[in-house]
Amino acid sequence: MSHLSKIKHTTRDWRKVKSDAIAVGIFDDLKPSRQFQGVNRELGRGLSNAMAANLIKGEVGELRTVVGKKGAIAFVYGLGNRGDLNAETFRRAGACVSKACVANNIKSTSFLMPINAKNDYISQAVSEGLVLGSYQFNEFKTINENPFEMKSVTIIGGNKKAIEKGSIIANGVCLARDIENRPGNVATPTHLADNAKKIGKSGVMKVTIFDREKFTKMGMGALAGVASGTKVPPKFIIMEYMGAPKKQKPKVLVGKGLTFDSGGISIKPAAKMDEMKYDMCGSGVVLGVMKVLAELKPKMNVVGIIPSTENMSGDKAYRPGDVLTAYNGKTIEVLNTDAEGRLILADALSYASKHYDPEYIIDFATLTGAVVVALGHVATGIMGTDATLIKNIKSSSKNTAEKVWEFPLWDEYIDQVKSKIADVKNMGAPMQAGSIAGGAFLKAFVGDKIPWCHFDIAGTAWGDRDLPYQNKGTATGEVIRLVVDLLAV
Numbered sequence: 001m002s003h004l005s006k007i008k009h010t011t012r013d014w015r016k017v018k019s020d021a022i023a024v025g026i027f028d029d030l031k032p033s034r035q036f037q038g039v040n041r042e043l044g045r046g047l048s049n050a051m052a053a054n055l056i057k058g059e060v061g062e063l064r065t066v067v068g069k070k071g072a073i074a075f076v077y078g079l080g081n082r083g084d085l086n087a088e089t090f091r092r093a094g095a096c097v098s099k100a101c102v103a104n105n106i107k108s109t110s111f112l113m114p115i116n117a118k119n120d121y122i123s124q125a126v127s128e129g130l131v132l133g134s135y136q137f138n139e140f141k142t143i144n145e146n147p148f149e150m151k152s153v154t155i156i157g158g159n160k161k162a163i164e165k166g167s168i169i170a171n172g173v174c175l176a177r178d179i180e181n182r183p184g185n186v187a188t189p190t191h192l193a194d195n196a197k198k199i200g201k202s203g204v205m206k207v208t209i210f211d212r213e214k215f216t217k218m219g220m221g222a223l224a225g226v227a228s229g230t231k232v233p234p235k236f237i238i239m240e241y242m243g244a245p246k247k248q249k250p251k252v253l254v255g256k257g258l259t260f261d262s263g264g265i266s267i268k269p270a271a272k273m274d275e276m277k278y279d280m281c282g283s284g285v286v287l288g289v290m291k292v293l294a295e296l297k298p299k300m301n302v303v304g305i306i307p308s309t310e311n312m313s314g315d316k317a318y319r320p321g322d323v324l325t326a327y328n329g330k331t332i333e334v335l336n337t338d339a340e341g342r343l344i345l346a347d348a349l350s351y352a353s354k355h356y357d358p359e360y361i362i363d364f365a366t367l368t369g370a371v372v373v374a375l376g377h378v379a380t381g382i383m384g385t386d387a388t389l390i391k392n393i394k395s396s397s398k399n400t401a402e403k404v405w406e407f408p409l410w411d412e413y414i415d416q417v418k419s420k421i422a423d424v425k426n427m428g429a430p431m432q433a434g435s436i437a438g439g440a441f442l443k444a445f446v447g448d449k450i451p452w453c454h455f456d457i458a459g460t461a462w463g464d465r466d467l468p469y470q471n472k473g474t475a476t477g478e479v480i481r482l483v484v485d486l487l488a489v
Helices: 034-042 046-052 087-103 120-133 160-181 189-201 212-217 221-227 273-296 341-355 370-375 387-400 411-416 434-443 480-487
Strands: 007-010 022-026 063-067 073-078 108-112 152-156 205-210 235-242 251-255 257-261 301-311 323-325 331-333 360-365 380-384 404-406 452-456
Touching (some): 007 160, 022 034, 034 046, 046 063, 046 073, 073 087, 087 108, 087 120, 087 152, 160 189, 160 273, 160 480, 189 205, 189 235, 189 257, 189 273, 189 301, 212 221, 221 301, 221 341, 235 273, 235 341, 251 341, 257 273, 273 301, 273 360, 273 480, 301 341, 341 360, 341 434, 360 387, 370 380, 370 434, 380 387, 387 452, 387 480, 411 434
Parallel strands (some): 007 152, 022 073, 022 108, 108 152, 251 360, 360 452, 380 404
Antiparallel strands (some): 235 301, 380 452
């Protein structure tokens, strides 16, 4: 739970900036820029010597550490093809530099932006990469194997405002990572509620928390059903950021906050059940985005909703075969208590539809293992009801390099979640289109005329992606950057 929290910016000559190291880029044609030549001279031609030894290739994601005269240190980051300069290249470069600083106990470094890197997205991306690449989660280590933390990075060149924005966004991602990485006995629904309150205090934001008694009395029978097997207090969390006049329709973000999922009576296998602490990563997305809004204070209205509970077994737990009544009055036949995320989201989507007349609703959930089968850990599965919203999400996906893939929501899939004894059932056709079935179920709880999109982040919220700005086997904070871009903050 440590990371670089602030990025400095200057347009001064890099030689006049005090730091322990300098980072400079080179394209894969290996034609040195004036910046590169200047750093090379300062290091006693250490960079050209490394090039002559074929140690520098200029490939995207490449980083070479060069030690020059008097111990001067330079990081040479690869920029790839000169004609393909893009934000993701710089995001990876920034992350590689900060990881190298942590690995080599370098407290401060200067990052030289290429003269031709004038795009604001590029400046923002460098800042994001530097912060995200520095991230470490060591909260529960009593003997820390690597206690070193970076102190400062100065980006030389680029756009100051975009750099500051990138740092704020990345800090929102790091907050989400911290919360998501914490175990279920720490990151409880109360913990999520406390973080929501803390964020609310820092911005134009009202935070409301409904406890078990309150939301049950209100008619949230699906959330109450899932929560019936745990003594850990469940919460229904509402965060209202109102930066624009009330007449402006809010955008609503809903995040699944299942802080530990045993599967309930339909208990999960023991193998990897520890990873079910990550079943609340949807709530992490909402909290991370709302933190960014609290700091950037854009002129818009955004509501974040988090239904949160554990899913446990016990003598009071809900059972397969039970029928629950959601907030919008629809009845749900429970066929499997391990399909619980869609149940708690049903009440949240119903609440959002009834109370906010939203411009659109987007929900985020580690919903199905099926999405990992379909897309691996590379992309998030999305599906929804509005072509324009989906198009804009795909555009933001391209801007941020957080990949999404659209699944269909045809009528045939909607029919598969219809129940013979209730309005809907929480499972689709056996061994078929499991991710789509989850989305088809959720659609039943969104107002008919409200644009809506579902994000199944089960494959991307944590896991095995080999990216310099993510740590393998831990929470990623995926799609927060995409959502901020979509909101046009």
